[in-house]
Amino acid sequence: MSDYHIPVLLSEAIQGLQIRTEGTYVDCTFGGGGHSKAILERLGPEGKLIAFDQDQDASANVPADDRVLFVPQNFRHLSRFLRLHKVGPVDGILADLGVSSHQFDEGERGFSTRFEGALDMRMDQRQTLTAASVLTTYGEQELHKLFERYGEVTNAKTLAKRIVEARKLVALETISGFMQAVSNVVKGNPKKYFAQVFQALRIEVNDEMGVLKELLEQIPAALAPGGRVAFITFHSLEDRLVKNFFREGTFEDQPADDNPFEHRKHRSGLSVITRKPILPTEEEMKVNPRSRSAKLRIAEKL
Numbered sequence: 174m175s176d177y178h179i180p181v182l183l184s185e186a187i188q189g190l191q192i193r194t195e196g197t198y199v200d201c202t203f204g205g206g207g208h209s210k211a212i213l214e215r216l217g218p219e220g221k222l223i224a225f226d227q228d229q230d231a232s233a234n235v236p237a238d239d240r241v242l243f244v245p246q247n248f249r250h251l252s253r254f255l256r257l258h259k260v261g262p263v264d265g266i267l268a269d270l271g272v273s274s275h276q277f278d279e280g281e282r283g284f285s286t287r288f289e290g291a292l293d294m295r296m297d298q299r300q301t302l303t304a305a306s307v308l309t310t311y312g313e314q315e316l317h318k319l320f321e322r323y324g325e326v327t328n329a330k331t332l333a334k335r336i337v338e339a340r341k342l343v344a345l346e347t348i349s350g351f352m353q354a355v356s357n358v359v360k361g362n363p364k365k366y367f368a369q370v371f372q373a374l375r376i377e378v379n380d381e382m383g384v385l386k387e388l389l390e391q392i393p394a395a396l397a398p399g400g401r402v403a404f405i406t407f408h409s410l411e412d413r414l415v416k417n418f419f420r421e422g423t424f425e426d427q428p429a430d431d432n433p434f435e436h437r438k439h440r441s442g443l444s445v446i447t448r449k450p451i452l453p454t455e456e457e458m459k460v461n462p463r464s465r466s467a468k469l470r471i472a473e474k475l
């Protein structure tokens with residue numbers, strides 16, 4: 174399992190969920206099952222775990238355990254599938270966002286600049302939109318916006334222009350072909366530059382911001398009073414959505430001079446447990462460098 178993915182902020186997340194032995198828990202991002210395993214270890218025979226993952230590869234990691242129900246779907250459909258399986262309000266929900274090491278390290282999945290392969294980047298192999306189709310079909314403006322917004326690429330406009338020029342001459346279908354086609358607009362350290370470009374494409378292909386918002390909006394109703402939610406994020410765009418939603422029940426930053434007499438607290442129906450996010454220890458970052466950018470936030474249903 175650790176070849177598939179090393180769970181990040183494992184003990185912190187599990188502790189934050191305050192698992193009750195007879196409770197029902199949801200792991201929205203099963204992956205290699207590291208967090209799920211720790212939840213199961215704390216559940217008694219009456220406990221239940223509903224695990225979502227939209228990647229078909231993850232299903233191979235599901236343990237033979239009667240307490241587990243695996244849902245091979247996007248977590249944006251959380252409430253729908255809980256209803257379908259007649260699961261009432263749950264005691265805890267965990268989401269460990271982004272891609273797994275398995276997805277990142279399998280060259281043919283197209284997530285990493287380290288390998289040659291098709292520009293795919295789909296977490297769910299059933300969907301049709303791929304990174305290659307984004308690069309081939311999106312307009313220059315759309316490309317500009319997505320590289321700026323999701324990758325903070327400093328010359329997003331120039332990159333978008335270059336892509337639109339290049340695709341008239343070559344098919345932008347492979348990792349190396351794409352990197353070569355835009356090599357003359359790379360700014361700064363190429364490794365860092367392409368990491369930002371690839372992050373932006375991945376977020377777009379998997380609609381990561383859209384699905385995160387949809388999931389967050391379903392959390393208050395899906396939790397039983399006193400139930401806990403733990404989210405692990407890996408970049409500031411995700412963390413801001415989680416932070417704002419837990420605090421305010423909205424996704425926008427609230428102005429600091431908002432009327433102090435207006436009772437905004439608990440608009441989300443949640444009470445924030447972590448005023449500041451929990452970060453990995455130095456030791457965890459040393460052992461697992463992929464944990465470096467992780468942030469854990471926990472809230473409780475009122």
Ligand SMILES: C[S@@+](CC[C@H](N)C(=O)[O-])C[C@H]1O[C@@H](n2cnc3c(N)ncnc32)[C@H](O)[C@@H]1O
Pocket residue numbers: 178179180181201202203204205206207208209225226227228231246247248249269270271272273274296384
């Ligand atoms: C960071 S990994 C989770 C690793 C897991 N916690 C573990 O310990 O192995 C994220 C996983 O969530 C899945 N995932 C990401 N977004 C998803 C979504 N919107 N719906 C369902 N699964 C998703 C990915 O396919 C990936 O397997």
